[in-house]
Amino acid sequence: MIEVIRQRVLPHYGLEGNAAKVSPLGNGHINDTFLVTWDEGSMVLQRLNTSVFQAPWTLVENAELISRHLGEKEGKDYELKVVSPKTTAEGDLGIDLGEAGFWRAIRYLKHSNSIDVVGSEAQAEQAARAFGHFARALCDFDATRIGDVIPKFHFLPGRLAALEQAAADNKAGRLDTCREWVDFALCQRGLLDELAALEPKLPLRVCHNDTKINNMLFDKRDDSAMAIIDLDTCMKGHLMYDFGDMVRTFTSPEAEDSTALDKVRVRPEIFAAICRGYLAELGDVLEAAERESLWLGARIMCLMIGVRFLTDYLNGDLYFHVHREGHNLDRAANQFTLYQSLLTQADRLKPCIF
Known part of the structure; x- marks a missing residue:
């Protein structure tokens, strides 16, 4: 899957495959998630499970509408950071590669941490x-x-x-x-x-x-x-x-x-x-x-x-x-x-x- 990312997905984001580091991220039950980093930046890349999410374009469009609404409030009425989508070089919210999957990218937040069990x-x-x-x-x-x-x-x-x-x-x-x-x-x-x-x-x-x-x-x-x-x-x-x-x-x-x-x-x-x-x-x-x-x-x-x-x-x-x-x-x-x-x-x- 890493080679598919390097050769077929990253070019849509203006990245040469060998110029970025790709590593698995998180432990989600449904999608395959990766952290992509390069000298000038980073992003989270996901292959959506289209057996579960059979309308992937609806999914990414929903996320864009919601993140845009929250983004307009960020730093004012909304005190949290917004994880917004990253569009491709062509301006698309996702990439449909057929058998190789439906892919989308979102903003990566540095210094972030997640937990699986509440401790306090x-x-x-x-x-x-x-x-x-x-x-x-x-x-x-x-x-x-x-x-x-x-x-x-x-x-x-x-x-x-x-x-x-x-x-x-x-x-x-x-x-x-x-x-x-x-x-x-x-x-x-x-x-x-x-x-x-x-x-x-x-x-x-x-x-x-x-x-x-x-x-x-x-x-x-x-x-x-x-x-x-x-x-x-x-x-x-x-x-x-x-x-x-x-x-x-x-x-x-x-x-x-x-x-x-x-x-x-x-x-x-x-x-x-x-x-x-x-x-x-x-x-x-x-x-x-x-x-x-x-x-x-x-x-x-x-x-x-x-x-x-x-x-x-x-x-x-x-x-x-x-x-x-x-x-x-x-x-x-x-x-x-x-x-x-x-x-x-x-x-x-x-x-x-x-």
Whole structure:
């Protein structure tokens, strides 16, 4: 892949292949990401997974619209840095090389650092405030201007239906290894009734839709919040899912693929820190129904990502990158365990929202 980058991608950015250093960057589940550096500069280069993102031009156009809107506020009403796209020498937002992939480049922020597991209340509150600040800055952006890169992305009814179908098909012959988790997930359909009652009351907003802790960059020089990154799944939707994904990815002391299930739990102090940070930015913006929806969003996201991992495991690991046998099953078990921890601590956690 490095040779494809050097010979076929970099020339579109005015770079000779042998004049730049190319190295893998990050540990994302979906796209292939590289850091490209040369004497005069640097950029992040990505090959989009077009099996997942089947409308890559919509993706890069969405990201450009959002980054332009934020860029107009940068240094004024928006205190974070903007990770803006880099156009090719021809002025394009992406490069479609057919079988060699769809490529795009974005701004690289020096001195940036990301983490995979939240280590303190201060980190959680700071990151939640950053995601809240991001959402607040987009409240005056017309959400209908951006397209759906993955239709019904956060759609629990569809995700549960897909799991049920994957179990029925059993294409990879794995159902016997995970039948208990399938049964557990499909027994959580009570959430659908709550969702149906609340969702019609929620305003449509621009949502990040992937508010993992490693999609927020810290400044390694002083540990301050630097930027919100990975705008690939930015779409119109409801902020309860962004809140829920922070709960999902911030609160456990274990990584989302850890097999140490006895250590996977929602840390209440981290949950409270998320609420403080997020609501400090959005408390005067959220409508009453939106605030009410946050607890539902937390439960849905912990369950739904587990359902997605389990569905992919049953289908033969077609969606998420895996690095070991049973990786997606490990991820699913981890997320379902976190969901169970959320439910058992409801009386302690819910008051943090209200």
